[in-house]
Amino acid sequence: KAGVTQTPRYLIKTRGQQVTLSCSPISGHRSVSWYQQTPGQGLQFLFEYFSETQRNKGNFPGRFSGRQFSNSRSEMNVSTLELGDSALYLCASSPGREYEQYFGPGTRLTVT
Amino acid sequence: QKEVEQNSGPLSVPEGAIASLNCTYSDRGSQSFFWYRQYSGKSPELIMFIYSNGDKEDGRFTAQLNKASQYVSLLIRDSQPSDSATYLCAVNAGANSKLTFGKGITLSVRP
Numbered sequence A: 001k002a003g004v005t006q007t008p009r010y011l012i013k014t015r016g017q018q019v020t021l022s023c024s025p026i027s028g029h030r031s032v033s034w035y036q037q038t039p040g041q042g043l044q045f046l047f048e049y050f051s052e053t054q055r056n057k058g059n060f061p062g063r064f065s066g067r068q069f070s071n072s073r074s075e076m077n078v079s080t081l082e083l084g085d086s087a088l089y090l091c092a093s094s095p096g097r098e099y100e101q102y103f104g105p106g107t108r109l110t111v112t
Numbered sequence B: 001q002k003e004v005e006q007n008s009g010p011l012s013v014p015e016g017a018i019a020s021l022n023c024t025y026s027d028r029g030s031q032s033f034f035w036y037r038q039y040s041g042k043s044p045e046l047i048m049f050i051y052s053n054g055d056k057e058d059g060r061f062t063a064q065l066n067k068a069s070q071y072v073s074l075l076i077r078d079s080q081p082s083d084s085a086t087y088l089c090a091v092n093a094g095a096n097s098k099l100t101f102g103k104g105i106t107l108s109v110r111p
Helices: none
Strands: A005-006 A010-011 A019-024 A031-037 A044-051 A053-057 A064-068 A072-079 A086-094 A107-111 B004-005 B013-014 B020-023 B032-038 B044-052 B054-058 B061-065 B071-076 B084-094 B099-101 B105-110
Touching: A005 A086, A010 A019, A010 B061, A019 A086, A019 A107, A044 A064, A044 A072, A044 B099, A053 A064, A064 B032, A072 A086, B004 B084, B013 B020, B020 B032, B020 B084, B032 B061, B044 B054, B044 B061, B044 B071, B071 B084
Parallel strands: A010 A107, B013 B105
Antiparallel strands: A005 A019, A019 A072, A031 A044, A031 A086, A044 A053, A064 A072, A086 A107, B004 B020, B020 B071, B032 B044, B032 B084, B054 B061, B061 B071, B084 B099, B084 B105
């Protein structure tokens, strides 16, 4: 089975711009979660989608949003980028929300 | 606030030794427990999961769960330099809850 894929792998943006990241889960997995990882804060939960519905949301500002499509693929969007948004963004898929999650390779976002 | 705490590191062990990584959690209703390994510059990789009290073994890895003490641990036997990585403990309180991660502990295995 193919693993979780994320595109793009690397991204450089300027403050004030917006960005969209994409995640394709493992085939058959219906749950997709997004995380932000920085050296100082560790792995922080952004949101989780299950069958196109957002079921959980972390403590991030409204500039961070996401969605899930009928084929379980998911996108997250960050508007009005700030320097502090520079991080590794990880997507993880799961067969269901109480089961183990498998991570994609991540998107490294740098905001200048 | 549901929390997952991992003992402070870094942890350094000699090659061939047993590495013991510990994790405590605050939500007594937690049901699923996971250990991830993350190499520098890479994404987390699932190495063990455990749902029931007791031990679960997979090769050189053993996960131990004690729900009464709200404690989960990972033992790595015959540690190898390739085991050097950051290990993340994660806890799920149930079907309606998100996965909560600890800060991680960095393990270094000395040749």
